[in-house]
Amino acid sequence: MTESFSRGLDRHLGDHRTFLTVGLDPRPGGLPAPLADLPETEGLRSFLRGIVEATREHCVAYKLQFASYLAFGVEGIRILSEVRKEIGKDHLVMLDLKAADIPSTMELYRTGVMDRLGFDAMTVNPFLGWETIETLLKEDGKGFFILLHTSNAGAKDLQEAQLEKGEVLWQSLIPPLRALARTGNVGAVVGATYPAALTEVRAGLGGTVPLLVPGIGKQGGSLEEVLTRAKGEGHGALLINASRSILEASRGPDWKEAAGAEAARLTRAMQGAFR
Amino acid sequence: MTESFSRGLDRHLGDHRTFLTVGLDPRPGGLPAPLADLPETEGLRSFLRGIVEATREHCVAYKLQFASYLAFGVEGIRILSEVRKEIGKDHLVMLDLKAADIPSTMELYRTGVMDRLGFDAMTVNPFLGWETIETLLKEDGKGFFILLHTSNAGAKDLQEAQLEKGEVLWQSLIPPLRALARTGNVGAVVGATYPAALTEVRAGLGGTVPLLVPGIGKQGGSLEEVLTRAKGEGHGALLINASRSILEASRGPDWKEAAGAEAARLTRAMQGAFR
Numbered sequence: 001m002t003e004s005f006s007r008g009l010d011r012h013l014g015d016h017r018t019f020l021t022v023g024l025d026p027r028p029g030g031l032p033a034p035l036a037d038l039p040e041t042e043g044l045r046s047f048l049r050g051i052v053e054a055t056r057e058h059c060v061a062y063k064l065q066f067a068s069y070l071a072f073g074v075e076g077i078r079i080l081s082e083v084r085k086e087i088g089k090d091h092l093v094m095l096d097l098k099a100a101d102i103p104s105t106m107e108l109y110r111t112g113v114m115d116r117l118g119f120d121a122m123t124v125n126p127f128l129g130w131e132t133i134e135t136l137l138k139e140d141g142k143g144f145f146i147l148l149h150t151s152n153a154g155a156k157d158l159q160e161a162q163l164e165k166g167e168v169l170w171q172s173l174i175p176p177l178r179a180l181a182r183t184g185n186v187g188a189v190v191g192a193t194y195p196a197a198l199t200e201v202r203a204g205l206g207g208t209v210p211l212l213v214p215g216i217g218k219q220g221g222s223l224e225e226v227l228t229r230a231k232g233e234g235h236g237a238l239l240i241n242a243s244r245s246i247l248e249a250s251r252g253p254d255w256k257e258a259a260g261a262e263a264a265r266l267t268r269a270m271q272g273a274f275r
Numbered sequence: 276m277t278e279s280f281s282r283g284l285d286r287h288l289g290d291h292r293t294f295l296t297v298g299l300d301p302r303p304g305g306l307p308a309p310l311a312d313l314p315e316t317e318g319l320r321s322f323l324r325g326i327v328e329a330t331r332e333h334c335v336a337y338k339l340q341f342a343s344y345l346a347f348g349v350e351g352i353r354i355l356s357e358v359r360k361e362i363g364k365d366h367l368v369m370l371d372l373k374a375a376d377i378p379s380t381m382e383l384y385r386t387g388v389m390d391r392l393g394f395d396a397m398t399v400n401p402f403l404g405w406e407t408i409e410t411l412l413k414e415d416g417k418g419f420f421i422l423l424h425t426s427n428a429g430a431k432d433l434q435e436a437q438l439e440k441g442e443v444l445w446q447s448l449i450p451p452l453r454a455l456a457r458t459g460n461v462g463a464v465v466g467a468t469y470p471a472a473l474t475e476v477r478a479g480l481g482g483t484v485p486l487l488v489p490g491i492g493k494q495g496g497s498l499e500e501v502l503t504r505a506k507g508e509g510h511g512a513l514l515i516n517a518s519r520s521i522l523e524a525s526r527g528p529d530w531k532e533a534a535g536a537e538a539a540r541l542t543r544a545m546q547g548a549f550r
Contacts (some may be wrong), residue, residue: 027383042415042505072385077352095352100400102427105342108302112345125375127402128424129429146401152377155403161447162439169436176432 004184005143006237010212012092013235016060017274018267019227021094021212023243024048028072030248032255041075045213047255048083051247054119054260058267061092063212063241069073081117084128092120092239094212098194100125103135114142118132121145129237130176133137137183143210144186146177148201151191151215170197174204181209189214190230192221192240198229207233217245223266227273236273242266279459280396283511286511287367292540294502296369296487298518299323299358300340303347305523307530320531323358326522329535333542336367338487338516339394356392366513367395369549373422375400378410385410390419396420398487400463405451410463412458418485419461420457421452423476426466426490429500431450445472449479456484464489465505467496467515473504484510492520498541499532502548511548517541 003011012017026044032072035043052062064083069076087093096116099109099122123141124133136144149159149170150260157169190201201211207224211230223240231238242263252260278286289295296417301319310318327337339358344351358361362368374384388397396418400409411419415483423436434445455461462485471481478487486505498515506513517538525533 028386029427065380066374066385067374067376067383067387071383071391073387073391074349074356076387078349081349098375100343100375100399101340101342102403102425103429104301105340106339108342110347112301112348112351116346116348116351124371125400125402127400127433128425128427129373129432131427131432132427150377150403150407152403154378154406157404157406157451158402158444158448159404161436163442164437164439169433170547172436173433212297230319271348 002139002141005141005187005207006184006210008019009092009237009239010141010234012060012111012213012228017271018037018058018060018264019240019270020059020245021061021239021241022051022055022059022263023065023214023241024051025064025068025243026249027068032251034253034255035087039112040072041079042077044072044076045082045268050256051259052083052087054256054266055246055263056091056262058260059091061094061162063165065243066095066097084118084237093125094121094145095119096123098123099131100126100128102128103131106110106132106135123129123147126173127212130180133180133186137180137185142185145189145210145212148177148188149190149194149221150175151193151221155194157190157266171200174201178205178209181205187212192226193219195222195225195229198226202230208237210237210239211243213238214241216240218241223269231273241269277414277416278423279388279409280416281459281483281485283416284367284418285515287335287496290542292546293333293335294513294515294545295334295542296336296338296514296516297326297330297412297521298303298338298340298489298516299326300343300518300522301424302343302392309528309530310524315347316354319347319351319354320357321459323354324361325531326534327362329531330446330521330538331366331540333535335368336369336514337362337367338371341372341516352421359393361372364399369396369398369420370394371398373398373400375403376407377403378406381410396540399421401448405455406459408455412455417460420485421461421488422463423448423452423463424469424472426468426494426496430466446475449476451478453484462487466490468494469503470497470500472502473501477505481525483512485512485514487514487516489516491515492517498544502545515545
């Protein structure tokens with residue numbers, strides 16, 4: 001039987017002994033100075049290779065923000081595919097696409113992201129309902145992280161809409177998500193910038209459901225809070241994403257070393273939680 | 276001053292005298308029999324070229340479902356870009372990506388979809404809040420269609436969540452959307468399968484806000500109902516999408532003629548509404 005995503009994550013966490021997920025989120029015009037004069041796609045390739053090399057031993061997973069590659073056009077998507085291959089099988093590699101569509105279209109997203117591009121997991125926006133998530137779930141160990149509470153200020157507009165039955169919208173999503181998570185292939189995304197939500201989600205989903213937490217570092221979330229509130233059972237069932245603090249650790253000639261040093265620092269800060 | 280998206284849409288509707296939007300949504304393994312033995316990307320290219328040629332004089336816009344191209348891998352995205360160019364400037368061309376992310380990432384989506392790939396409009400999922408839509412709006416005539424009520428059965432799960440203040444979630448989105456639509460660059464997506472919602476959205480947003488309506492044909496929505504309930508002012512401020520009924524009109528050697536005939540039939544059925 002194929003290993004479920006949750007079990008695979010636990011194994012990876014045990015191997016790497018860190019929750020650190022490096023967000024490979026480049027942006028046009030945002031490459032380090034020594035790469036800025038190269039042809040755009042060459043600069044982008046060198047940058048991503050350098051970041052992966054420098055962070056490989058300090059992280060358990062990579063998360064690629066889809067928009068970051070689309071912003072480089074068709075060649076950006078080619079590079080997205082190459083980077084996923086170059087990372088290899090020792091790390092989990094996730095595509096952050098926040099996909100949402102009718103069921104027949106979700107199947108096409110799955111084909112593209114998993115079969116064609118070879119990702120291990122992707123993010124999903126639940127706005128179109130549970131059938132759109134159910135259609136993604138197969139027994140092949142691919143993982144789907146459902147947005148519960150995002151890290152931005154505007155998350156409050158819809159996600160915190162006050163429902164008639166006394167809870168807010170995102171809270172009402174916890175029971176159906178817990179049911180889907182019995183497959184072992186469903187997790188949740190909760191922003192580090194909403195610490196109370198972290199506690200509530202971990203309590204509501206139970207200790208084994210994977211949580212993907214963005215928003216530490218430049219967005220203002222606290223790593224300490226995330227570890228205290230979101231860590232689950234086994235090796236923690238937790239992935240903590242850092243993007244800009246690593247990718248933009250330096251824009252100068254030491255960009256690669258600085259990225260590696262920041263990833264190492266974050267991982268050291270997490271390792272107490274493994275004892 | 277640049278023409279707003281709404282005004283551009285009105286001009287296009289007046290020129291083409293139809294609301295028909297052809298959904299260019301191919302799927303792997305779904306090409307007509309005469310193209311099935313070609314190398315995959317060659318078959319896909321021929322299919323899309325044929326559909327565009329056959330439908331060009333019968334529609335006002337094309338909508339490309341992003342997942343349909345991603346399902347063909349990196350080459351699918353290259354073909355997406357080529358198809359957009361081949362359609363040219365006489366039709367509106369929209370990317371159905373249902374994008375949703377934090378504001379800085381939404382800017383990257385805008386760069387990719389509008390500047391790099393050259394689309395006129397895109398669909399947006401509002402789950403991350405109004406700031407994520409505000410960040411997209413510039414005075415360059417690009418349009419953003421926000422999901423209000425999607426066409427699938429599961430739409431009810433979140434979109435019809437009962438709020439404390441007596442309405443359901445999607446209804447509560449109408450006033451903020453109406454405010455954003457004053458820019459002339461914001462429209463709404465409402466599925467033809469929820470006819471009561473069509474009436475309510477048109478009344479709530481006013482007559483000039485563009486509505487994009489999927490779900491006629493194979494999904495079961497009625498064209499008649501859409502015309503009666505969703506048509507607005509001027510030339511109607513309305514786009515009605517048909518995908519599978521045109522693309523799969525025939526899988527045999529007459530696929531191209533059949534697609535053109537189905538598009539012509541739909542447009543004839545719409546033309547009464549122009550009188």
